[in-house]
Amino acid sequence: EPEVTQTPSHQVTQMGQEVILRCVPISNHLYFYWYRQILGQKVEFLVSFYNNEISEKSEIFDDQFSVERPDGSNFTLKIRSTKLEDSAMYFCASNTQHSYNEQFFGPGTRLTVL
Amino acid sequence: RKEVEQDPGPFNVPEGATVAFNCTYSNSASQSFFWYRQDCRKEPKLLMSVYSSGNEDGRFTAQLNRASQYISLLIRDSKLSDSATYLCAVKRNNFNKFYFGSGTKLNVKP
Numbered sequence: 001e002p003e004v005t006q007t008p009s010h011q012v013t014q015m016g017q018e019v020i021l022r023c024v025p026i027s028n029h030l031y032f033y034w035y036r037q038i039l040g041q042k043v044e045f046l047v048s049f050y051n052n053e054i055s056e057k058s059e060i061f062d063d064q065f066s067v068e069r070p071d072g073s074n075f076t077l078k079i080r081s082t083k084l085e086d087s088a089m090y091f092c093a094s095n096t097q098h099s100y101n102e103q104f105f106g107p108g109t110r111l112t113v114l
Numbered sequence: 115r116k117e118v119e120q121d122p123g124p125f126n127v128p129e130g131a132t133v134a135f136n137c138t139y140s141n142s143a144s145q146s147f148f149w150y151r152q153d154c155r156k157e158p159k160l161l162m163s164v165y166s167s168g169n170e171d172g173r174f175t176a177q178l179n180r181a182s183q184y185i186s187l188l189i190r191d192s193k194l195s196d197s198a199t200y201l202c203a204v205k206r207n208n209f210n211k212f213y214f215g216s217g218t219k220l221n222v223k224p
Contacts, residue, residue, distance in 0.1 A: 031210055033210070033211070042201075042214050042216040043158060043212075043214040044214070056211055058211070089155070101146045102160050102163055103160075103212060105158050106157060107157050
C-alpha cells in the first residue's frame, strides 16, 4: 500500500538555525499539506499546496516558513530561523481530489530546537 | 469558540465494553467529517469517514448530526489494541485544511 514518507524522523537543531523537513507524498496525489503537533496538543494546520503553489496557510505559517516542491516527488518545509516554540512533530499529508477528501499522513519529523 | 471540540478523556473501559465519543464542530459550513486514530508519538491514521447517513465498519460506527453539529464514534467489543487517542477532523469543502479536535484518549484494560 502506498504511503507518505518523511525524513528525517528526528531533527535536533540550535535556535536560529535553518531546518528543512522532507516529505515524499503518495505518487498520484495532487494536494500536499504540512501540519504540526506540539507535544500534548492538537494537530494544527500549517499550509496546503496544489499545482505548485500555496493554496491556503494558517496564521502560524509566517515569513519564517516556506514550502517547495523542488522535483516531481519531494515536498519540503523550510524553517529559516528556528525558535524554541517550533519544537513539535511535523506531519506531511497528501490526498487526491478523488479520494473523498481524506488525507493520508506521513510518520512525522520530530523537531527539537535547543 | 473552538472550531472542533472533544472530551479529552481518558475513557478507561474493560475489554469487551462499548464506548462512545462525541465531537462537536462550530461552523455550519463544515461538510466533510472523519475519525482518525493516533497512537502515542505516531501519525494520525484514518479510521473512517463519516457520512450523512451514518456508516459502520466492523466494530466501529460513526454518526453525523448536522442539526446539533456533532459527530460520534461508537466502538463495540473493545479490544486492548483499541487503546489510542481518537481525533475527529472536520473540513469545509471550499478549503483543503482539516480542523482537528484535541483528541479523546481511550484506555482499554484487561
